Amino acid sequence: MELNLIDRSNYLKGLLILIRKNNVINKYARKFVMNIATALDFNKDFVDSSIKNLSINKNIIEGPLKFSDYRLAKSFVKDGLRLAFSDGNMNLSQIQWLIITAKENNLSEQWFFIELEDFIERCNLNSEMPCEIQKYVS
Helix, strand or coil: CCCCHHHHHHHHHHHHHHHHHHCCCCHHHHHHHHHHHHHCCCCHHHHHHHHHCCCCCCCCCCCCCCCCCHHHHHHHHHHHHHHHCCCCCCCHHHHHHHHHHHHHCCCCHHHHHHHHHHHHHHCCCCCCCCCHHHHCCC
8 A cells, every 4th residue: 555645634733732741751752753754754853843843833723533444544644643642541532533533434332342352452552563554564
């Protein structure tokens, strides 16, 4: 699957939204986002600046994201769960936003909760694990 610029941008934007909804960025979350941003071919300085200025950046609108392919949407939700749990907790606004984004991409709530349950059961926050998006980038 070829990732277009809009999909790549939405993927990064979605991760930034999840960080902002948590109001905290820990070392793991920063590294996770930087790894994905690198895989998506974003400039490290741009991403670092985006993370640093996240709380004041009015250009990041928090509406649900629409991807061009359902596989990419699934990948995003799975990576989003991993990022949201990076501090050991997931707050309600992160869960709600991921559900809305899943629905926007024609993924059912049932699918989302199965993925959530699966993630909680295996709950591996190891930053060395490949991200879901890496399945689709070369």
